[in-house]
Structures are given as C-alpha cells and as structure tokens.
Amino acid sequence: MNRIFGKKKDTGPAPSLSDAGARVDERTRNLDEKIKVLDQELLRHKHALAKAKGQAAVNIKRRAMETLKRKKMYEAQRDQLAGQQFNIEQTNFTIDSIKDTQTTVQAMKGANKQIKSEFKKMNISEIEDTIDDLADYMEDMNEINDIMGRSYNVGDEIDEADLDAELACLDDELAAMDELGIDDDAGGITATAGTARPSYLAPSRPAAAQSQVALPAAPARPLDEYGLPVAPTREPAQQQQIM
Structure with missing residues (x-):
C-alpha cells in the first residue's frame, strides 16, 4: 500500500508563532545587512562618478544602477517580511488576549461561588433588626442627654417674656x-x-469721687438670683415679742 500511495511524511509538530516570528526577524536582519552594504557601495560609486570622465563614467554609472536595483529588491522583500511580522504579532496578541480572558472568566467563576457561599451566612432580617436596635439606642441616648442637661435652678413658671x-x-x-x-x-x-x-x-464713678470719704450708708438688702431685693426676715426674738 505504501509503495503505491507513498508513505505520509512525518512533519513533526507545527511551528509556533514564536518560532515563526523569530525566523522572520532573522530574515529581516539579513536583508538589513545587505541593504547597508549596498548603501556603502552606492556611496563609493557616487564619489568615483564625480571624478571619472568619458567611458569610465559610463561604466561606473551602470554599476551604480545595478547596485540600486538590488537595493530596491531587498527593500521590497524587507517590506513583505515586515507585513508578515505584523500579522504574526497580531495573531500572537489575539491568542494572549484569549488566554487572559479565559483566566479572568475562571477567576470570576471562583469569586461567584465564594460570594454565594459567604452570602448564605448573612441574614437580611438580622441585619435590619440590628440597624433598628442601633437607631433605638441612639434615640434613647439622646433622650438621656436631654435629661442630664436640664437646669433645676430656674422654675418652669418663669418665662423669658416676663x-x-x-x-x-x-x-x-x-x-x-x-x-x-x-x-x-x-x-x-x-x-x-x-x-x-x-x-x-x-453707674461707674470716677477715681476722684471714689477717693473722697463717703458718708456711712445703711446696709444693703441682699438680692436674689434675679437681682431683686429679698424681703427682710424677722429675728427669733422679735417673733417671741410679737407672740
């Protein structure tokens, strides 16, 4: 059977994009070296053509044209390899993006399972009750602060308007x-x-008036907390005489 149809050649594993890209880069570098050599050769022909005359100038010009043609051919090949290299890089970028996307999706799936597992440990009703209890405690604390801040020196019957x-x-x-x-x-x-x-x-008195000797005055009546005179109280002896 193999004698008639031949044996299938074992080509081995397909080359990777990295191998293909490395191969294209090597070929591009070789072409760049050839173009560099041709540029130097064209420069020599240019200097020689400036000094030559007659048939020598014609021969130098012909060699310079052949060198320029080879340079153009190498540049065209290099442009083709640059296009291939761009396609390889784009393909490699797409593959890497797909791999990164797959990794991200797997990580999100794991995170989704973890979120579900952790969310089962939470009870919305308990959380709501806790928040309500905290609000009640805050309200009670505000009421306690109001009670502790009350003033008992002034009676409730006293009004600011009065x-x-x-x-x-x-x-x-x-x-x-x-x-x-x-x-x-x-x-x-x-x-x-x-x-x-x-x-x-x-009223405030000047310093000169204060320095003068003042006549003795009757004792002042004591004042209450609002600045009003307090009614005099009778001594116990006076109360017994009255009785």
Whole structure:
C-alpha cells in the first residue's frame, strides 16, 4: 500500500508563532545587512562618478544602477517580511488576549461561588433588626442627654417674656431716677426708696469721687438670683415679742 500511495511524511509538530516570528526577524536582519552594504557601495560609486570622465563614467554609472536595483529588491522583500511580522504579532496578541480572558472568566467563576457561599451566612432580617436596635439606642441616648442637661435652678413658671418685661421696668425706673437727680450712695442705696440697686446696674464713678470719704450708708438688702431685693426676715426674738 505504501509503495503505491507513498508513505505520509512525518512533519513533526507545527511551528509556533514564536518560532515563526523569530525566523522572520532573522530574515529581516539579513536583508538589513545587505541593504547597508549596498548603501556603502552606492556611496563609493557616487564619489568615483564625480571624478571619472568619458567611458569610465559610463561604466561606473551602470554599476551604480545595478547596485540600486538590488537595493530596491531587498527593500521590497524587507517590506513583505515586515507585513508578515505584523500579522504574526497580531495573531500572537489575539491568542494572549484569549488566554487572559479565559483566566479572568475562571477567576470570576471562583469569586461567584465564594460570594454565594459567604452570602448564605448573612441574614437580611438580622441585619435590619440590628440597624433598628442601633437607631433605638441612639434615640434613647439622646433622650438621656436631654435629661442630664436640664437646669433645676430656674422654675418652669418663669418665662423669658416676663424677665424681659421686668428688665424693661427696671430700665424705666433708673431713667426716672436719673431725671430727678437721685443717685446711689457708696453702698448702693437710693435716697428715697431705700432699696439697693443691683451691682451690675450701679453707674461707674470716677477715681476722684471714689477717693473722697463717703458718708456711712445703711446696709444693703441682699438680692436674689434675679437681682431683686429679698424681703427682710424677722429675728427669733422679735417673733417671741410679737407672740
């Protein structure tokens, strides 16, 4: 049978793109060397042609034309090999891209399985309950902070509007006293009413006036936390006499 149809030749494994690319690169380098030699030869012909005359110039010109033709042929071959090399590189790039894509897909499949496995360990209802509990705790903490920040020195019955009105009355009273020429003495006692003006409402006195000796004044009545005089309290002895 093999005598009639012949035996199939064992060509071996197909060459890889890397081998084909290396072979094309080697051929391209050989052509570049040949073109370089021809360029040097053309340069010599050019210098010789500049000095030759007559038949010698004709012979030099003919050899230069033959050299130029061979150079053009080598350049055309090099351009063909450059096209082949470009196709090989593009094919190799496509193969590498496919391999990278396959690797990426396999990695994503593994990540997908891991995500599913980890997601099964999570309970959305428990997460929602946890967030709701945290919100309740935050609200309770804010309420506790409000309670701890309350002031117990001022009663609830005192209103800011009442305080403003009372302060306006004090201003009117002080203005009327200034118009009448009534002034506080060193102890802060008025000449007519006998009540003490709060220290923060007392007018400032010049240094010369302060250096003068002031007449003894009646003791000032104590003031409450709003700057108003406190009603005097009776001593125990007075209470017994009354009884």
